[in-house]
Amino acid sequence: MSNNQYDLIVLGAGSGGLAGSKRAASYGAKTAIVEDDRVGGTCVIRGCIPKKLMVYAAHFSEQFEYARGYGWSVGPARLDWPALVAARDAAVRRLETTHEEYLEKTGVTLLRGRAQVADAHSVTVGGREYHADKILIATGGRPVLPQIPGGENALTSDGFFALHEQPDHVVLVGGGYIAVELASILRGLGSRVTVVIRRELPLAGFDEDIRIELAAAMRESGIELLTGRAPRSIVQKGKRVCLCVSDAGGGQGEMAIETDKVVVFAIGRRPNTEGLGLAEVGVELGAKGEVIADDDAHTSVENIFAVGDVTGRAELTPVAIQAARAWADRTFGGKPTLMSYEGIPTAVFSAPPIGSVGLSEEQARAKHGADGVRVYKSRFNPLIHTLTERKIATFVKLIVREADDRVIGAHIIGHDAAEIIQGFAVALKAGATKADFDATVGIHPSTAEEFVTMS
Ligand code: FAD
Ligand code: NDP
Numbered sequence: 001m002s003n004n005q006y007d008l009i010v011l012g013a014g015s016g017g018l019a020g021s022k023r024a025a026s027y028g029a030k031t032a033i034v035e036d037d038r039v040g041g042t043c044v045i046r047g048c049i050p051k052k053l054m055v056y057a058a059h060f061s062e063q064f065e066y067a068r069g070y071g072w073s074v075g076p077a078r079l080d081w082p083a084l085v086a087a088r089d090a091a092v093r094r095l096e097t098t099h100e101e102y103l104e105k106t107g108v109t110l111l112r113g114r115a116q117v118a119d120a121h122s123v124t125v126g127g128r129e130y131h132a133d134k135i136l137i138a139t140g141g142r143p144v145l146p147q148i149p150g151g152e153n154a155l156t157s158d159g160f161f162a163l164h165e166q167p168d169h170v171v172l173v174g175g176g177y178i179a180v181e182l183a184s185i186l187r188g189l190g191s192r193v194t195v196v197i198r199r200e201l202p203l204a205g206f207d208e209d210i211r212i213e214l215a216a217a218m219r220e221s222g223i224e225l226l227t228g229r230a231p232r233s234i235v236q237k238g239k240r241v242c243l244c245v246s247d248a249g250g251g252q253g254e255m256a257i258e259t260d261k262v263v264v265f266a267i268g269r270r271p272n273t274e275g276l277g278l279a280e281v282g283v284e285l286g287a288k289g290e291v292i293a294d295d296d297a298h299t300s301v302e303n304i305f306a307v308g309d310v311t312g313r314a315e316l317t318p319v320a321i322q323a324a325r326a327w328a329d330r331t332f333g334g335k336p337t338l339m340s341y342e343g344i345p346t347a348v349f350s351a352p353p354i355g356s357v358g359l360s361e362e363q364a365r366a367k368h369g370a371d372g373v374r375v376y377k378s379r380f381n382p383l384i385h386t387l388t389e390r391k392i393a394t395f396v397k398l399i400v401r402e403a404d405d406r407v408i409g410a411h412i413i414g415h416d417a418a419e420i421i422q423g424f425a426v427a428l429k430a431g432a433t434k435a436d437f438d439a440t441v442g443i444h445p446s447t448a449e450e451f452v453t454m455s
Pocket of ligand 1 (some may be wrong): 011012013014015016017034035036037038039040041042043045046047048049051113114116138139140141157178179272276307308309310314315316317319320
Protein backbone atom coordinates (compact mmCIF):
# COMPACT_ATOMS: atom_id res chain seq x y z
CA MET A 1 0.00 0.00 0.00
CA SER A 2 1.52 3.38 -0.98
CA ASN A 3 2.16 6.13 1.54
CA ASN A 4 -1.02 8.05 0.86
CA GLN A 5 -3.32 5.04 0.39
CA TYR A 6 -5.42 4.01 3.42
CA ASP A 7 -8.16 1.57 4.32
CA LEU A 8 -9.90 4.40 6.15
CA ILE A 9 -9.65 8.19 6.26
CA VAL A 10 -11.59 9.87 9.05
CA LEU A 11 -12.46 13.56 8.74
CA GLY A 12 -12.41 15.32 12.12
CA ALA A 13 -10.53 14.39 15.33
CA GLY A 14 -13.39 15.01 17.76
CA SER A 15 -15.32 12.52 19.90
CA GLY A 16 -16.63 10.43 16.98
CA GLY A 17 -13.56 10.61 14.74
CA LEU A 18 -11.09 9.69 17.49
CA ALA A 19 -13.21 6.76 18.69
CA GLY A 20 -13.86 5.42 15.17
CA SER A 21 -10.27 5.74 13.95
CA LYS A 22 -8.72 4.03 16.98
CA ARG A 23 -11.27 1.20 16.89
CA ALA A 24 -10.68 0.65 13.15
CA ALA A 25 -6.89 0.67 13.65
CA SER A 26 -7.25 -1.88 16.46
CA TYR A 27 -8.57 -4.32 13.82
CA GLY A 28 -5.53 -3.67 11.65
CA ALA A 29 -7.07 -1.13 9.26
CA LYS A 30 -4.52 1.36 7.89
CA THR A 31 -6.13 4.55 9.17
CA ALA A 32 -5.57 8.32 8.88
CA ILE A 33 -7.46 11.08 10.66
CA VAL A 34 -7.60 14.70 9.46
CA GLU A 35 -7.96 17.66 11.82
CA ASP A 36 -7.69 21.35 11.01
CA ASP A 37 -7.98 22.57 14.60
CA ARG A 38 -7.05 21.07 17.95
CA VAL A 39 -7.23 17.30 18.49
CA GLY A 40 -10.18 16.50 20.78
CA GLY A 41 -12.92 18.42 18.98
CA THR A 42 -15.81 20.26 20.54
CA CYS A 43 -16.20 18.12 23.67
CA VAL A 44 -12.61 18.24 24.83
CA ILE A 45 -11.57 21.70 23.63
CA ARG A 46 -14.69 23.91 23.84
CA GLY A 47 -17.54 21.79 25.17
CA CYS A 48 -18.23 19.12 27.79
CA ILE A 49 -14.84 19.08 29.53
CA PRO A 50 -14.06 22.79 30.05
CA LYS A 51 -17.78 23.30 30.73
CA LYS A 52 -17.92 20.61 33.44
CA LEU A 53 -14.77 22.03 35.06
CA MET A 54 -16.54 25.39 35.23
CA VAL A 55 -19.63 23.62 36.68
CA TYR A 56 -17.44 22.20 39.46
CA ALA A 57 -15.99 25.66 40.09
CA ALA A 58 -19.46 27.16 40.31
CA HIS A 59 -20.63 24.51 42.82
CA PHE A 60 -18.26 25.81 45.47
CA SER A 61 -20.34 28.92 46.16
CA GLU A 62 -23.26 26.63 47.07
CA GLN A 63 -20.99 24.36 49.10
CA PHE A 64 -19.54 27.29 51.09
CA GLU A 65 -23.10 28.32 51.92
CA TYR A 66 -24.18 24.80 52.95
CA ALA A 67 -21.03 24.31 55.02
CA ARG A 68 -22.18 26.98 57.49
CA GLY A 69 -25.24 24.90 58.39
CA TYR A 70 -22.87 22.04 59.21
CA GLY A 71 -20.86 24.04 61.73
CA TRP A 72 -18.07 25.30 59.49
CA SER A 73 -16.92 28.91 59.70
CA VAL A 74 -16.34 29.97 56.13
CA GLY A 75 -14.55 33.24 55.56
CA PRO A 76 -15.40 35.52 52.69
CA ALA A 77 -14.65 33.56 49.52
CA ARG A 78 -13.29 35.25 46.39
CA LEU A 79 -12.96 33.78 42.93
CA ASP A 80 -9.76 34.29 40.95
CA TRP A 81 -11.22 33.96 37.44
CA PRO A 82 -7.88 34.12 35.57
CA ALA A 83 -6.52 31.35 37.84
CA LEU A 84 -9.58 29.17 37.16
CA VAL A 85 -9.34 29.74 33.40
CA ALA A 86 -5.59 29.04 33.37
CA ALA A 87 -6.04 25.78 35.32
CA ARG A 88 -8.94 24.74 33.08
CA ASP A 89 -7.04 25.48 29.89
CA ALA A 90 -3.97 23.61 31.13
CA ALA A 91 -6.14 20.56 31.86
CA VAL A 92 -7.62 20.76 28.36
CA ARG A 93 -4.12 20.98 26.83
CA ARG A 94 -3.08 17.86 28.76
CA LEU A 95 -6.11 15.99 27.46
CA GLU A 96 -5.36 17.14 23.92
CA THR A 97 -1.82 15.80 24.23
CA THR A 98 -3.13 12.50 25.63
CA HIS A 99 -5.40 12.12 22.60
CA GLU A 100 -2.51 12.91 20.21
CA GLU A 101 -0.29 10.36 21.95
CA TYR A 102 -3.03 7.77 21.87
CA LEU A 103 -3.45 8.19 18.12
CA GLU A 104 0.25 7.57 17.71
CA LYS A 105 0.16 4.55 20.02
CA THR A 106 -2.71 2.96 18.12
CA GLY A 107 -1.00 3.58 14.78
CA VAL A 108 -3.44 6.16 13.41
CA THR A 109 -1.76 8.77 11.16
CA LEU A 110 -2.74 12.34 12.08
CA LEU A 111 -2.94 14.63 9.06
CA ARG A 112 -3.11 18.30 10.03
CA GLY A 113 -5.07 20.64 7.78
CA ARG A 114 -8.47 21.24 6.26
CA ALA A 115 -9.94 18.20 4.56
CA GLN A 116 -11.96 18.25 1.39
CA VAL A 117 -13.49 15.25 -0.32
CA ALA A 118 -12.19 15.19 -3.92
CA ASP A 119 -14.01 12.08 -5.09
CA ALA A 120 -15.64 9.06 -3.48
CA HIS A 121 -12.20 7.60 -2.60
CA SER A 122 -10.00 10.71 -2.31
CA VAL A 123 -9.46 13.46 0.23
CA THR A 124 -7.24 16.51 -0.15
CA VAL A 125 -5.43 18.01 2.83
CA GLY A 126 -3.20 21.06 2.34
CA GLY A 127 -3.01 20.51 -1.43
CA ARG A 128 -2.00 16.85 -1.08
CA GLU A 129 -4.28 14.02 -2.15
CA TYR A 130 -4.89 10.90 -0.03
CA HIS A 131 -6.86 7.83 -1.08
CA ALA A 132 -8.97 5.43 0.95
CA ASP A 133 -11.25 2.48 0.57
CA LYS A 134 -13.65 4.07 3.07
CA ILE A 135 -14.22 7.64 4.31
CA LEU A 136 -15.83 8.45 7.66
CA ILE A 137 -17.20 12.01 8.04
CA ALA A 138 -17.03 13.18 11.68
CA THR A 139 -16.58 16.92 11.25
CA GLY A 140 -19.07 17.89 13.99
CA GLY A 141 -20.73 21.29 14.14
CA ARG A 142 -20.23 24.92 15.10
CA PRO A 143 -22.36 27.46 16.96
CA VAL A 144 -24.89 29.55 15.05
CA LEU A 145 -24.65 33.36 15.14
CA PRO A 146 -27.91 35.35 15.12
CA GLN A 147 -29.07 36.83 11.81
CA ILE A 148 -29.95 40.19 13.36
CA PRO A 149 -28.36 43.65 13.04
CA GLY A 150 -25.21 43.63 15.15
CA GLY A 151 -25.43 39.82 15.52
CA GLU A 152 -21.84 39.44 14.36
CA ASN A 153 -20.74 41.10 17.64
CA ALA A 154 -22.37 38.47 19.84
CA LEU A 155 -20.33 35.77 21.53
CA THR A 156 -21.15 32.07 21.36
CA SER A 157 -20.09 29.32 23.76
CA ASP A 158 -16.65 29.45 22.07
CA GLY A 159 -16.37 33.11 23.11
CA PHE A 160 -17.52 32.29 26.63
CA PHE A 161 -14.55 29.94 27.07
CA ALA A 162 -12.24 32.68 25.81
CA LEU A 163 -13.31 35.20 28.51
CA HIS A 164 -10.21 36.02 30.53
CA GLU A 165 -11.93 38.31 33.00
CA GLN A 166 -15.04 37.67 35.00
CA PRO A 167 -17.94 39.59 33.44
CA ASP A 168 -20.12 41.61 35.83
CA HIS A 169 -23.28 40.94 33.85
CA VAL A 170 -23.94 38.52 31.01
CA VAL A 171 -27.00 38.43 28.79
CA LEU A 172 -27.59 34.95 27.40
CA VAL A 173 -29.98 34.32 24.52
CA GLY A 174 -31.46 30.82 24.11
CA GLY A 175 -33.22 28.32 26.32
CA GLY A 176 -31.39 25.13 25.35
CA TYR A 177 -28.66 23.08 27.02
CA ILE A 178 -25.87 25.59 26.57
CA ALA A 179 -27.70 28.74 27.67
CA VAL A 180 -29.07 27.02 30.78
CA GLU A 181 -25.69 25.54 31.70
CA LEU A 182 -23.70 28.73 31.12
CA ALA A 183 -26.29 30.74 33.09
CA SER A 184 -25.92 28.42 36.08
CA ILE A 185 -22.11 28.49 35.86
CA LEU A 186 -21.92 32.28 35.65
CA ARG A 187 -24.43 32.75 38.47
CA GLY A 188 -22.58 30.26 40.66
CA LEU A 189 -19.33 32.12 39.99
CA GLY A 190 -20.96 35.38 41.05
CA SER A 191 -21.87 37.22 37.83
CA ARG A 192 -25.24 38.84 37.25
CA VAL A 193 -27.10 36.84 34.60
CA THR A 194 -30.05 37.60 32.34
CA VAL A 195 -31.45 34.82 30.13
CA VAL A 196 -33.76 35.67 27.24
CA ILE A 197 -35.93 32.89 25.82
CA ARG A 198 -38.65 32.82 23.16
CA ARG A 199 -40.92 30.39 24.98
CA GLU A 200 -42.43 30.50 28.45
CA LEU A 201 -40.09 27.80 29.76
CA PRO A 202 -36.49 26.76 29.01
CA LEU A 203 -35.43 23.36 27.61
CA ALA A 204 -38.12 22.67 25.03
CA GLY A 205 -38.47 18.93 24.50
CA PHE A 206 -37.82 18.02 28.15
CA ASP A 207 -40.65 16.99 30.48
CA GLU A 208 -42.75 20.04 31.34
CA ASP A 209 -42.65 19.49 35.11
CA ILE A 210 -38.85 19.43 34.93
CA ARG A 211 -38.87 22.66 32.88
CA ILE A 212 -41.14 24.34 35.45
CA GLU A 213 -38.86 23.25 38.31
CA LEU A 214 -35.80 24.47 36.41
CA ALA A 215 -37.30 27.90 35.65
CA ALA A 216 -38.21 28.31 39.33
CA ALA A 217 -34.74 27.22 40.48
CA MET A 218 -33.02 29.56 38.03
CA ARG A 219 -35.06 32.51 39.29
CA GLU A 220 -34.54 31.45 42.90
CA SER A 221 -30.76 31.49 42.34
CA GLY A 222 -30.96 35.08 41.15
CA ILE A 223 -30.95 34.55 37.38
CA GLU A 224 -33.22 36.99 35.60
CA LEU A 225 -35.27 34.84 33.19
CA LEU A 226 -37.09 36.85 30.52
CA THR A 227 -39.62 34.71 28.67
CA GLY A 228 -41.56 35.20 25.43
CA ARG A 229 -38.88 37.50 24.01
CA ALA A 230 -37.00 37.27 20.71
CA PRO A 231 -33.72 39.07 19.98
CA ARG A 232 -33.96 41.85 17.39
CA SER A 233 -30.63 43.71 17.35
CA ILE A 234 -27.40 44.34 19.20
CA VAL A 235 -26.28 47.95 19.47
CA GLN A 236 -22.96 49.20 20.81
CA LYS A 237 -23.47 52.17 23.18
CA GLY A 238 -20.02 53.48 23.97
CA LYS A 239 -18.45 50.88 26.25
CA ARG A 240 -21.77 49.17 26.85
CA VAL A 241 -23.81 46.80 24.72
CA CYS A 242 -27.55 46.86 24.29
CA LEU A 243 -29.64 43.87 23.21
CA CYS A 244 -33.05 44.82 21.85
CA VAL A 245 -35.72 42.16 22.25
CA SER A 246 -39.34 42.10 21.19
CA ASP A 247 -42.42 40.09 22.04
CA ALA A 248 -41.75 36.61 20.55
CA GLY A 249 -45.43 36.32 19.70
CA GLY A 250 -45.05 39.16 17.19
CA GLY A 251 -46.52 41.80 19.52
CA GLN A 252 -45.18 45.36 19.64
CA GLY A 253 -43.52 45.27 23.07
CA GLU A 254 -39.85 46.20 22.56
CA MET A 255 -37.36 46.13 25.38
CA ALA A 256 -33.66 47.00 25.61
CA ILE A 257 -31.30 45.14 27.93
CA GLU A 258 -28.00 46.88 28.63
CA THR A 259 -24.92 45.06 29.78
CA ASP A 260 -21.22 45.84 30.23
CA LYS A 261 -20.11 43.97 27.14
CA VAL A 262 -21.07 40.34 27.12
CA VAL A 263 -24.01 39.03 25.10
CA VAL A 264 -23.79 35.28 24.51
CA PHE A 265 -26.02 33.54 21.99
CA ALA A 266 -26.61 29.81 22.46
CA ILE A 267 -29.20 29.19 19.79
CA GLY A 268 -28.14 25.86 18.38
CA ARG A 269 -25.36 24.53 16.18
CA ARG A 270 -24.88 23.83 12.46
CA PRO A 271 -23.11 20.81 10.95
CA ASN A 272 -19.63 21.41 9.51
CA THR A 273 -20.19 20.44 5.88
CA GLU A 274 -19.58 23.75 4.12
CA GLY A 275 -16.80 23.48 1.55
CA LEU A 276 -16.26 19.80 2.34
CA GLY A 277 -17.15 18.72 -1.21
CA LEU A 278 -19.77 16.21 -0.08
CA ALA A 279 -22.68 17.30 -2.28
CA GLU A 280 -20.31 17.32 -5.28
CA VAL A 281 -19.56 13.60 -4.82
CA GLY A 282 -23.24 12.77 -4.35
CA VAL A 283 -23.60 12.69 -0.55
CA GLU A 284 -27.14 13.75 0.35
CA LEU A 285 -27.35 16.69 2.77
CA GLY A 286 -30.37 17.89 4.78
CA ALA A 287 -31.83 21.38 5.08
CA LYS A 288 -29.27 22.50 7.69
CA GLY A 289 -26.38 20.97 5.76
CA GLU A 290 -26.34 17.81 7.90
CA VAL A 291 -25.17 14.56 6.33
CA ILE A 292 -28.12 12.22 5.91
CA ALA A 293 -26.97 8.94 7.45
CA ASP A 294 -28.90 5.89 8.66
CA ASP A 295 -28.46 4.12 12.02
CA ASP A 296 -25.58 2.15 10.50
CA ALA A 297 -23.81 5.42 9.44
CA HIS A 298 -24.37 4.80 5.69
CA THR A 299 -24.71 7.92 3.55
CA SER A 300 -26.07 8.00 0.00
CA VAL A 301 -22.56 7.16 -1.30
CA GLU A 302 -21.60 3.52 -0.75
CA ASN A 303 -18.14 3.91 0.79
CA ILE A 304 -18.73 7.22 2.60
CA PHE A 305 -20.08 7.06 6.17
CA ALA A 306 -20.95 9.68 8.78
CA VAL A 307 -21.33 9.80 12.59
CA GLY A 308 -21.79 12.38 15.32
CA ASP A 309 -22.98 15.98 15.26
CA VAL A 310 -22.42 16.32 11.52
CA THR A 311 -25.42 14.03 11.02
CA GLY A 312 -27.65 16.40 13.04
CA ARG A 313 -28.86 13.56 15.30
CA ALA A 314 -28.66 13.61 19.13
CA GLU A 315 -25.71 16.00 19.48
CA LEU A 316 -24.04 14.29 22.43
CA THR A 317 -20.51 12.99 22.88
CA PRO A 318 -21.40 9.42 23.91
CA VAL A 319 -23.69 9.17 20.87
CA ALA A 320 -20.87 10.16 18.49
CA ILE A 321 -18.48 7.75 20.22
CA GLN A 322 -20.86 4.79 20.29
CA ALA A 323 -21.98 5.30 16.68
CA ALA A 324 -18.35 5.46 15.52
CA ARG A 325 -17.25 2.39 17.50
CA ALA A 326 -20.26 0.35 16.40
CA TRP A 327 -19.54 1.27 12.78
CA ALA A 328 -15.84 0.30 13.08
CA ASP A 329 -16.76 -2.98 14.84
CA ARG A 330 -19.08 -3.91 11.98
CA THR A 331 -16.88 -2.67 9.17
CA PHE A 332 -13.42 -3.79 10.26
CA GLY A 333 -14.05 -6.17 13.16
CA GLY A 334 -16.70 -8.39 11.60
CA LYS A 335 -18.90 -7.90 14.67
CA PRO A 336 -22.66 -7.38 14.46
CA THR A 337 -22.65 -4.37 16.87
CA LEU A 338 -25.51 -1.96 16.15
CA MET A 339 -25.94 1.65 17.25
CA SER A 340 -29.26 2.24 18.96
CA TYR A 341 -30.66 5.76 18.97
CA GLU A 342 -33.52 4.66 21.29
CA GLY A 343 -33.48 5.55 24.98
CA ILE A 344 -30.47 7.85 24.95
CA PRO A 345 -30.05 9.29 28.44
CA THR A 346 -29.05 12.90 28.82
CA ALA A 347 -28.07 15.35 31.54
CA VAL A 348 -28.15 19.10 31.72
CA PHE A 349 -25.52 20.47 34.09
CA SER A 350 -27.68 23.30 35.33
CA ALA A 351 -28.06 24.21 39.01
CA PRO A 352 -29.67 21.95 40.04
CA PRO A 353 -28.75 19.43 37.34
CA ILE A 354 -31.25 17.44 35.30
CA GLY A 355 -31.14 13.78 34.28
CA SER A 356 -33.57 12.40 31.76
CA VAL A 357 -34.16 9.20 29.82
CA GLY A 358 -37.05 8.03 27.68
CA LEU A 359 -40.26 9.89 26.99
CA SER A 360 -41.54 13.02 28.69
CA GLU A 361 -45.11 12.87 29.99
CA GLU A 362 -46.25 14.96 27.01
CA GLN A 363 -44.53 12.65 24.48
CA ALA A 364 -45.83 9.54 26.26
CA ARG A 365 -49.45 10.76 26.26
CA ALA A 366 -49.18 11.80 22.60
CA LYS A 367 -47.84 8.33 21.72
CA HIS A 368 -49.93 6.09 23.97
CA GLY A 369 -53.07 8.19 24.54
CA ALA A 370 -54.07 10.30 27.52
CA ASP A 371 -55.11 7.18 29.49
CA GLY A 372 -52.30 5.01 28.16
CA VAL A 373 -49.75 6.12 30.75
CA ARG A 374 -49.41 6.28 34.51
CA VAL A 375 -47.32 9.06 36.03
CA TYR A 376 -45.54 9.03 39.40
CA LYS A 377 -44.10 12.24 40.83
CA SER A 378 -42.28 13.15 44.00
CA ARG A 379 -40.96 16.52 45.18
CA PHE A 380 -38.94 16.63 48.37
CA ASN A 381 -36.07 18.35 50.16
CA PRO A 382 -33.02 16.08 50.00
CA LEU A 383 -31.42 15.16 53.32
CA ILE A 384 -28.50 17.58 52.89
CA HIS A 385 -30.94 20.47 53.29
CA THR A 386 -31.96 19.35 56.79
CA LEU A 387 -29.10 21.51 58.08
CA THR A 388 -28.86 24.22 55.41
CA GLU A 389 -30.67 27.52 55.38
CA ARG A 390 -31.36 27.50 51.64
CA LYS A 391 -33.31 24.49 50.46
CA ILE A 392 -33.38 23.37 46.83
CA ALA A 393 -36.08 20.80 46.16
CA THR A 394 -35.46 17.63 44.19
CA PHE A 395 -38.17 16.50 41.78
CA VAL A 396 -38.42 12.95 40.45
CA LYS A 397 -40.85 11.57 37.88
CA LEU A 398 -41.56 8.19 36.32
CA ILE A 399 -43.71 7.54 33.25
CA VAL A 400 -45.18 4.05 32.97
CA ARG A 401 -47.01 2.50 29.99
CA GLU A 402 -50.40 1.12 31.16
CA ALA A 403 -50.50 -1.68 28.60
CA ASP A 404 -47.47 -3.59 29.92
CA ASP A 405 -46.32 -1.71 33.07
CA ARG A 406 -43.02 -0.77 31.34
CA VAL A 407 -41.22 2.31 32.60
CA ILE A 408 -40.84 4.47 29.50
CA GLY A 409 -39.56 7.70 31.03
CA ALA A 410 -37.50 8.69 34.08
CA HIS A 411 -36.67 12.29 34.92
CA ILE A 412 -34.99 14.04 37.80
CA ILE A 413 -33.91 17.56 38.70
CA GLY A 414 -31.77 17.72 41.81
CA HIS A 415 -28.30 17.00 43.21
CA ASP A 416 -26.43 14.18 41.39
CA ALA A 417 -29.13 13.87 38.71
CA ALA A 418 -26.64 12.90 35.99
CA GLU A 419 -25.03 10.20 38.11
CA ILE A 420 -28.41 8.80 39.15
CA ILE A 421 -30.06 8.68 35.73
CA GLN A 422 -27.19 6.78 34.08
CA GLY A 423 -28.04 3.63 36.08
CA PHE A 424 -31.76 3.93 35.52
CA ALA A 425 -31.09 4.28 31.78
CA VAL A 426 -29.81 0.68 31.85
CA ALA A 427 -33.03 -0.44 33.53
CA LEU A 428 -35.17 1.28 30.89
CA LYS A 429 -33.03 -0.13 28.07
CA ALA A 430 -33.52 -3.60 29.55
CA GLY A 431 -37.29 -3.07 29.54
CA ALA A 432 -37.83 -2.82 33.30
CA THR A 433 -41.42 -2.57 34.52
CA LYS A 434 -42.77 -0.54 37.42
CA ALA A 435 -43.09 -3.87 39.27
CA ASP A 436 -39.32 -4.39 38.74
CA PHE A 437 -38.65 -0.92 40.16
CA ASP A 438 -40.91 -1.71 43.16
CA ALA A 439 -39.14 -5.03 43.73
CA THR A 440 -35.74 -3.32 43.83
CA VAL A 441 -34.48 -2.53 47.33
CA GLY A 442 -33.57 1.12 47.78
CA ILE A 443 -30.29 2.55 49.04
CA HIS A 444 -30.91 4.61 52.13
CA PRO A 445 -30.51 7.47 52.71
CA SER A 446 -30.14 8.58 49.11
CA THR A 447 -32.00 10.56 46.48
CA ALA A 448 -31.92 7.69 43.99
CA GLU A 449 -34.04 5.45 46.28
CA GLU A 450 -37.00 7.72 45.48
CA PHE A 451 -37.18 6.09 42.02
CA VAL A 452 -37.83 2.65 43.54
CA THR A 453 -40.27 3.73 46.24
CA MET A 454 -42.83 5.70 44.24
CA SER A 455 -46.48 4.83 44.61
P1 FAD B 1 -16.68 17.35 17.17
O1 FAD B 1 -16.29 16.96 18.52
O2 FAD B 1 -17.20 18.72 16.94
O3 FAD B 1 -15.39 17.11 16.24
C1 FAD B 1 -15.34 17.49 14.90
C2 FAD B 1 -13.91 17.84 14.53
O4 FAD B 1 -13.82 17.98 13.11
C3 FAD B 1 -13.45 19.17 15.11
O5 FAD B 1 -12.26 18.99 15.82
C4 FAD B 1 -13.26 20.06 13.90
O6 FAD B 1 -12.19 20.99 14.05
C5 FAD B 1 -12.93 19.05 12.80
N1 FAD B 1 -13.23 19.50 11.45
C6 FAD B 1 -14.37 20.09 11.00
N2 FAD B 1 -14.28 20.31 9.67
C7 FAD B 1 -13.06 19.84 9.29
C8 FAD B 1 -12.38 19.77 8.03
N3 FAD B 1 -12.94 20.19 6.91
N4 FAD B 1 -11.14 19.26 8.00
C9 FAD B 1 -10.54 18.80 9.14
N5 FAD B 1 -11.14 18.82 10.34
C10 FAD B 1 -12.39 19.33 10.42
N6 FAD B 1 -22.19 16.59 24.92
C11 FAD B 1 -22.35 15.75 25.98
O7 FAD B 1 -22.60 14.56 25.77
N7 FAD B 1 -22.22 16.20 27.26
C12 FAD B 1 -21.93 17.49 27.55
O8 FAD B 1 -21.82 17.86 28.73
C13 FAD B 1 -21.76 18.40 26.47
N8 FAD B 1 -21.46 19.68 26.71
C14 FAD B 1 -21.28 20.54 25.65
C15 FAD B 1 -20.99 21.87 25.93
C16 FAD B 1 -20.82 22.76 24.89
C17 FAD B 1 -20.52 24.21 25.20
C18 FAD B 1 -20.91 22.31 23.54
C19 FAD B 1 -20.71 23.27 22.41
C20 FAD B 1 -21.20 20.99 23.26
C21 FAD B 1 -21.39 20.09 24.31
N9 FAD B 1 -21.71 18.75 24.08
C22 FAD B 1 -21.90 17.90 25.14
C23 FAD B 1 -21.86 18.21 22.71
C24 FAD B 1 -20.58 17.46 22.27
O9 FAD B 1 -19.47 18.31 22.42
C25 FAD B 1 -20.72 17.02 20.82
O10 FAD B 1 -21.90 16.25 20.68
C26 FAD B 1 -19.53 16.16 20.39
O11 FAD B 1 -18.32 16.86 20.52
C27 FAD B 1 -19.71 15.70 18.94
O12 FAD B 1 -18.59 14.99 18.50
P2 FAD B 1 -18.24 14.91 16.95
O13 FAD B 1 -17.09 13.98 16.83
O14 FAD B 1 -19.45 14.64 16.17
O15 FAD B 1 -17.78 16.39 16.54
P1 NDP C 1 -30.33 23.73 21.73
O1 NDP C 1 -30.85 23.17 20.48
O2 NDP C 1 -30.28 22.88 22.94
O3 NDP C 1 -31.16 25.03 22.11
C1 NDP C 1 -31.27 26.10 21.23
C2 NDP C 1 -32.05 27.19 21.91
O4 NDP C 1 -31.94 28.38 21.14
C3 NDP C 1 -33.54 26.88 22.04
O5 NDP C 1 -33.97 27.34 23.30
C4 NDP C 1 -34.16 27.72 20.92
O6 NDP C 1 -35.41 28.23 21.25
C5 NDP C 1 -33.22 28.90 20.87
N1 NDP C 1 -33.18 29.56 19.58
C6 NDP C 1 -32.96 29.02 18.36
N2 NDP C 1 -32.93 29.98 17.42
C7 NDP C 1 -33.13 31.16 18.06
C8 NDP C 1 -33.20 32.49 17.63
N3 NDP C 1 -33.05 32.82 16.36
N4 NDP C 1 -33.44 33.45 18.54
C9 NDP C 1 -33.61 33.12 19.85
N5 NDP C 1 -33.55 31.87 20.33
C10 NDP C 1 -33.31 30.89 19.43
O7 NDP C 1 -28.90 24.30 21.35
P2 NDP C 1 -27.62 24.71 22.20
O8 NDP C 1 -26.90 25.71 21.38
O9 NDP C 1 -28.01 25.07 23.59
O10 NDP C 1 -26.78 23.36 22.26
C11 NDP C 1 -26.47 22.62 21.07
C12 NDP C 1 -26.46 21.15 21.36
O11 NDP C 1 -25.26 20.80 22.04
C13 NDP C 1 -27.57 20.67 22.28
O12 NDP C 1 -28.77 20.45 21.58
C14 NDP C 1 -27.01 19.41 22.85
O13 NDP C 1 -27.29 18.32 22.00
C15 NDP C 1 -25.52 19.68 22.88
N6 NDP C 1 -25.12 20.00 24.26
C16 NDP C 1 -25.25 19.02 25.21
C17 NDP C 1 -24.95 19.28 26.51
C18 NDP C 1 -25.11 18.20 27.53
O14 NDP C 1 -25.20 17.04 27.17
N7 NDP C 1 -25.16 18.52 28.82
C19 NDP C 1 -24.48 20.60 26.95
C20 NDP C 1 -24.37 21.56 25.88
C21 NDP C 1 -24.69 21.25 24.59
P3 NDP C 1 -36.80 27.54 20.87
O15 NDP C 1 -36.99 26.46 21.89
O16 NDP C 1 -37.73 28.67 20.98
O17 NDP C 1 -36.64 27.02 19.47
